[in-house]
Amino acid sequence: MGREWRGRRASVRRDRVSGRGAALAHLVVKAASSGPVVVITSNLHGDECTGIGTCFRVAERLADTLLCGEVHLYPSLNPEGLARGSRGLPNDALDPNRAFPGSHRGTPARRHAGRIWSEVLSQRPDAVIDLHTDSGGAIPYAIVDRVVRGGDGGRLEARCVALAQASGLTVLHEYPTDRYVRFELDRSLPGALVNGPGVPAVTLEVGPRRRIDPESVALTTAATLGVLTELAMVELPASAHVSRLPGGPWRRESGPRATRAGLLLPALSTGTTFRRGQRLATVSTLDGEELEVLRAASDGVVVALPEAAHIEVGAACATVAVLDDEGSGSVT
Ligand SMILES: [Zn+2]
Numbered sequence: 001m002g003r004e005w006r007g008r009r010a011s012v013r014r015d016r017v018s019g020r021g022a023a024l025a026h027l028v029v030k031a032a033s034s035g036p037v038v039v040i041t042s043n044l045h046g047d048e049c050t051g052i053g054t055c056f057r058v059a060e061r062l063a064d065t066l067l068c069g070e071v072h073l074y075p076s077l078n079p080e081g082l083a084r085g086s087r088g089l090p091n092d093a094l095d096p097n098r099a100f101p102g103s104h105r106g107t108p109a110r111r112h113a114g115r116i117w118s119e120v121l122s123q124r125p126d127a128v129i130d131l132h133t134d135s136g137g138a139i140p141y142a143i144v145d146r147v148v149r150g151g152d153g154g155r156l157e158a159r160c161v162a163l164a165q166a167s168g169l170t171v172l173h174e175y176p177t178d179r180y181v182r183f184e185l186d187r188s189l190p191g192a193l194v195n196g197p198g199v200p201a202v203t204l205e206v207g208p209r210r211r212i213d214p215e216s217v218a219l220t221t222a223a224t225l226g227v228l229t230e231l232a233m234v235e236l237p238a239s240a241h242v243s244r245l246p247g248g249p250w251r252r253e254s255g256p257r258a259t260r261a262g263l264l265l266p267a268l269s270t271g272t273t274f275r276r277g278q279r280l281a282t283v284s285t286l287d288g289e290e291l292e293v294l295r296a297a298s299d300g301v302v303v304a305l306p307e308a309a310h311i312e313v314g315a316a317c318a319t320v321a322v323l324d325d326e327g328s329g330s331v332t
Contacts, residue, residue: 007063017119021112022080024119027055027073029062035069036231039120040224041189042074042131044097046081046088050207051131053217058224065225065234072123077116085210097132098184100192116189121197127163128201129227130190131220134319136208138304139243139271140219141170143203143252145191146180146326150198159200161249166230167204167223168238172303173251173324202227209307243271245301245321252303255318256294258283264311266318272302274320281317298322 004013015026040058042051055075062071076082080090088096094109102113120128134141142164147153164171174180174191185191190201204223207216219241226238258264262283268274276298283292294317304319311317 005063007060008065010063010066012059012063017074019115021115024077024079024116025075027059027075028070029059029066029073030070031066031068031233033068035067035233036126037069037123038071038127038129038228038231038233039123039125040071040073040129040131041077041116041120043076043082044078044116044130044189045095045132046078046084046086047209048087048131048133049082049210049212050133050216050220051204052076052082053212053214054131054220054224057217057221061221061225061236062228062234065236067233067235069126069231069233071228071233072125074116074119078112097188100187100189101196113189117192120189120193125199127227127231128190128193128199129163129224130188130201130203131224132203132205133207133209133216134205134304135307137270138205138319139170139245139301140204140206140216140223140241141172141303141321142167142223143190143205144171144173145185145188145194145201145203146174146177147194148177148181148186149195152198156194156198156200160194160202163200163227163230164202166226166238167202168226168241168244169204169206169223170241170243170245170250170303170321171248172321173249173326175252176326247323249324250301250321251324251326253298253300253320253322254316255280255302255320256297257314257316258292258294258311259313260291261312262286262291262310264306264309264317266302266305268302270302270304273300274302275299280320281311283311283317296320
């Protein structure tokens, strides 16, 4: 297919955003009738690749199904990181997803974030979907940011929850507000959008890193179309994924942190429920001597395990879901 083609319901145009730094690929899907504008971003972390395949698949599906409005897809926000297989930008240790809204000066990550920020806001989006991946074997989930600034935070956060729920995936709120701010999660792309201009945003974390896994692309595509269904732009609701956690509301939490470095032996697979005090992992020597048992601080569910068998002092042995006592909409 060429630079532009028409599906049954919408046109698709391939575009490129140039300027300082690597050119960014940009796909625009436009329906005949006006409606919401949605921006879908992917691969800001250069080693998280599922979203790239998802953008292509979503654009193909939307050509035949988009009822109204327009969708702007950016398959790779970090082409240099993608080529190098690295999370960040060359010559910058700063996580690019802690650099928003960015600036015209400063480190490469801050300047790059500033460029992405201007590009995303230039589309005047009604919602943004940011595609990431956790570790291989993680349960797929949707993340909802904390709204820590702005007058109508409860309503905005509830809107983000509705979009996240429509993905069919487990919905996790971010860390509690104090840590959310301390970890600079309000400087992630979706965090800066909800806490700055007040644009509803959701992050989908699906699939393994470093390769484009067809099954994960299919799941992320279904989840993304589910979110667009909530915005009344398509009629393709996502069914609840088999891994979706019942109950809740849930939030993201770090599992217990190692005080000894060594071999990490997880005790439970992802998706497994545990009780407070239960063993989540053991740190041992390479000849099997137990150095430390890491036990759960509260009841919860294992969401993701580290992509490594060696754990350093201070590193968490898992990402877990725990009940969110701040709840949806209680933060203003
Ligand atoms: Zn990521």
